Amino acid sequence: MLRSYLPALVFLLLGGVVGLAFALLNHRLGPHRRVAHKQDPYECGLPSEVRRGFRFGISFYLVAMLFILFDIEVIFLYPVAVRVRAFGAFALYETIVFIVLLAVAFVYVWRRGALEWR
Amino acid sequence: MSVALAAARLHGPHIDWGGLSPILALLGGAVVVLLVGLAPRREVRRLVASGLALVAFAAALGCTIWQWDASKSIVSGALRVDDLALAVNLILVSAGAATVLLSWRARASGEAGHGEFYALVLTSTAGMSVLVAAQNTVSLFLGIELLSIPLYVLCATELHRSPSLESGLKYLVIGSVGSATLLYGLAMIYGATGSTDFDAIASAIASGGLASDPLLLTGIALVVVGLAFKSSVAPFHQWTPDVYEGAPTPITTFMAVATKAAALGIFLRFFDVALVSAQVSWAPALAALATISIVVGNVGALGQSSLKRLLAYSAVAQAGYLLAGVVVSTRAGARATVFYLAVYLLMNLAAFAVVVARERETGLGDDIAAVEGLGASRPWLAWPMTIAMLSLAGIPATAGFVGKLFLIQASADGGYTWLGVVIVVGSMVSLAYYLRVVAAMWMRPGPSLGATEAASPYPAIAGGSPEADPDAIGTSTPAAPPAGDGGPGAGAREGFQPEVVGLALAAGAATVFFGIVPSPLVDLARAAGNSLLGLF
Amino acid sequence: MTATTFGWLVLLFPLAGTVVLGLGWRSLPGRSAGWIGTAAIAASFACAVVCLAALQSHHPGARQLTSTLWDYAVTVGVDARLSILVDPLAVMMILVVSGISALIHLYSVSYLWSDRGYARFFSYLNFFVFSMLLLVLAGNFLVLIIGWAFVGAASYLLISFWYRRTTATRAGIKAFVINVVGDVGLVLGTYFILKHTGTLDFVKTFNAVPHVFARDDGDLVAGCVLLLVGAFAKSAQIPLHTWLPDAMEGPTPVSALIHAATMVTAGVYLIARLHPLFERAPAAADVGAVIGCLTLVVAATIALAQTDVKRVIAYSTMSQIGYMIMGVSVGAYAAGLFHLMTHAFFKALLFMAAGSLIGAMAGEQSLNRMGGFRRAMPFTYAAFVVGGLALSGVPPFSGFFSKDEILLVTGERGGWHWILYVAGYAGALLTAVYTFRLIFRAFHGEPVKEATELEHGHLAHADHPFNPATGEEEDTDVGFPGPEHHIAERDPPMRLAMGVLAVGALVAGLVQIPKVDFVIDHFLHPSFADSALYEVRTKNGLLAVGLIVGTALGLAGVAIAYRIWVTRPGTAAAIQARLTFVHRLLVNKWYFDELLDLLFVRPGAWMGRFAQQTFERVVVNEALVGGTTGLVRAGSAAVRAAQSGFVRYYAGVLVIGIAAVSLYFLLQS
């Protein structure tokens, strides 16, 4: 019973250790400057107190949208991974075609300037 | 086990390139056209993109004809290539090619970028091809979404016109509700039968005595709603008038003819193949929906002054007529539906081509005033419109008459005589608004365009020149007609548009031709109907 | 090339002519429209001749050729095909139709030249010829009905050709309405027959009739009587005849072509074509015979008292068609069709001559104003006399042989047919009288002003355009009588056309002289091979009596007319004074218009008034308008109100719809 949960336990432990390690290292090695924003609850480059009527930049949405798309497309690789032995070389061709199509989309997005931050 | 795996590794799955070729042509074309859209020069983008789109459609047409009389399942049974799919494919591809021609000078394709515009048209057509060939609920859903998502965008491609954007968002929201409903219904059917394959569903229903299983019936109900939504059957039609009016007219054309053909195609395939054993439970519901649709569409069209809205309501009514062929689930019914779909393509192409041409010529938008006096000033446009209207109303010697005759015959033979009567009554009511258009063309004086033409390319009521302040149109004067539909940067109204006039004439002539010599289309429809093997 | 190929070509040329003239009517220069129209019909006639030759090369037993161009909606369960039937009957009809039409086109090239609607006229005329040829070549009921309806439409267009003239448009509408009554009869009759035979095709129907119908089967008789209604309406038989005299409002060549030579004979053709049906339903055939006989007498009496030149000839047409209808109804098919052919010659000739006469009178049509044209218009006079003698049945003119043959066969049927026989000869006497009354009044006596002027070389013109029917001045912006018009004496094409017809009227009877030759009989035999009544000529005595009586009556009629209107000009007035009642009855056309008015129009109007005043206010306005129109309007408003534009509202309706449909399905489980 316990045995089957062992991998999960190990995984949790490892996660905690690695996370802690990085945090400590960051604290030790990184430079320390005290800025007002650093005291904000969410420190991710945006002012946390948003004025009423404030809107995110359009580019933010654009990139977010593109991210969702490219991110979710990868889901199609999972079934291939499950059956990769059964399909053999065909799985490889299939994946290549899929990646090429994604690349086409990427080229298009890039050339249209959707990735430039305005 | 290991032997089978080894065999698979050696050979890989078999891919029937022939059966896939129409869809591949469309999708390949979409990729190429999309990349051409990146070309630096505007003229190159415009000419090459539309040219390549036409080539792709031609290739798809060729592949479809090449595959004619095939009867095979491809992609592990996900798609079925038979005469029904191929016949509807012919309609779809023709509609797509016509859309490219109509968009040639459209403002929409310029604003959205030619590459994107045509690539989206191609993708949507590919989605429709997948849909009509679907043999599996997964490919059904995929096809529906692949056709819808590009259409949401295409509706909104006239970025400077707020109705266009509004129609896009409305279509998206309502369309997604429809898709979600459809998905939920498909999930329930899967839950009840344990399979996503149409044939497996059919045999599960037939053998398992599921005909009164609530899960299955709820699933069917939701699927009915989802598909009815796509084919704009009342009461799920409400997006239709708004979206038809707001979308750029070439896209409206595409939606009207191609979406309807694809949706009716899958209606036939799903209900007459997968659910054929449960016919007793769904046929009365579909018949009721058809009746509601005929009534609502014809009644709603009566008071319209916008031609596109009028045609939208007419599309709702025609969806009701078409559904009659599905209800009876006989080969005759399928044949009648496919025949009417082909006829429907021709009539609507003729009508919409005229609307497109007049929109660009008059600057009056799609108001009925734009065609007033057309008989005297532009007989070459007035005739196709007249023929289209008469054919939509089902006047003898037009293809629409023959189509309706088949539908009525099929419903009478299938035990739904009252539905045939409803079709007749609906056609009689519809004469009122179709003839209004005809009367406007032949009996009214034309709108006086001469004065404004000299002063400004746009009519004075449009609230100033759009060149000066592109953002002003739409926001400042919501009541103003969409000032002209000239090409981007083109100041003057379009004068002569050979491709649009030619299309209108060809479609009008074909409508009359098939009204007098229906046999070629009958043969096409018969082959399509006979490919539904489960029917008699 | 087979006979049927030429049959199609016969149809093709007039159709092509219609299209060319219809599309190019604005731009065709000069008389080209007329010549194009004439050439199209002439080509059609040539094809008809070749068709005849091709058909004659077949074995007599195999002269019924069907050809299908394409199937129209055969899948619907009815064998609706576009097919033609080429057999001796059809070939005879296309020869007559296209031949006479070609001559009348030729005549019109000059006659209508001054009219503004010149090209339009020829376009309509070609369309008419096409429709008529389609009617007679039809290989099944469907094509027959199409041709039948087209012919009615073409007739309407041509009667109302001068559309600014109210009398003309009203006459056109009247003709159209009565023709539609006939169309309905035809369609319903077809339905009664189709219901039992299951086929539209003529040959198949004929083969099926003996098997599916008993003799005088109820449905068959009903169907045949309904078909007769169609025939009566088209052929102007009592009581559906009132449109024909009014149709004289059309241009004179139209009267010659449509309302004398071709269209009005469609009823005769119909009965002959469908003779297997009528022979199986003798009751229906008897109805035809009686009505035909009645018409021939009544129309002849009316013709005695009419004063309008064209109307006299129109009533004469009705009367002659009465002979034909009677003939084909009693089984005298060959005789009836023979009379159809000779009648086409002399009646077209008479109308053309009348047209010339009207031209000389600058549009005036009343006999009261005419007189003494004999010297001024010798050619027209000659044409009139030839036509008149043929019509009166004086040997050796064509009408003599054909009319007598009809009566001979009628007499041979015996029994009550003797009544028809006697009535037919009475009609023949009346025919001679009214025909020569017309001739003597127009051409003899004191020359009127126009005649004397014409003798001095001046052709009369009307000062103002006026309506010959009412005499009122009117805005005849579109047409005849224009400032310039033609008469036969001065115009070669008109003379040519009339000359050919005059020769025809003179000699056409010679093809079938009793005891000498039987060209028509033999030629038509393959079409009537299945008939029990065809060629049952036995009594030679009756033949001799008929020939002698016919000759005597014809000559007597001429003599009576001569006595009344030439030697003692006061006689007519004296008779009128003595027989006021009869005269008034005849002038008023036996009050048929009034009768129809009383029987159909008045009750309709009466009921309409009742409906308007009481019924409508109470029931219609309250219930039905609030019901139907109101319902539709309210529905339309409701649909549009529901289309509120709110996305969320639409989604709501969608969800309600989902709920409703799901509920329906769940209730089934």
Added chain:
Amino acid sequence: MNIGWYLAVSALVFCIGAAGVLTRRNPVVILLCLELMLNAGNLALIGFARMWGNSQGQVFAMIVMVVAACEVTIGLGLIVAIYRRRLPIDVDELRELQG
């Protein structure tokens, strides 16, 4: 566990999504609710796939995920376009097309 529970949850999620579409006026929130409806379908599919022990439902669900993402992206893109045209971001204000 009984399949009924999965179905109940999925139906609940579907209804929440539908209710959200009906009641919210912000198009972004409406998109979220649409996503909920599609995911309700996904949940049902996966539950049924588990019940029947075959993978067809799972494959279906995976495709639905991608489709849903595409739909949301298109929706967001349209909202951005509307925003750029300085039109109101409120579906009730978008009713120029009606009647």
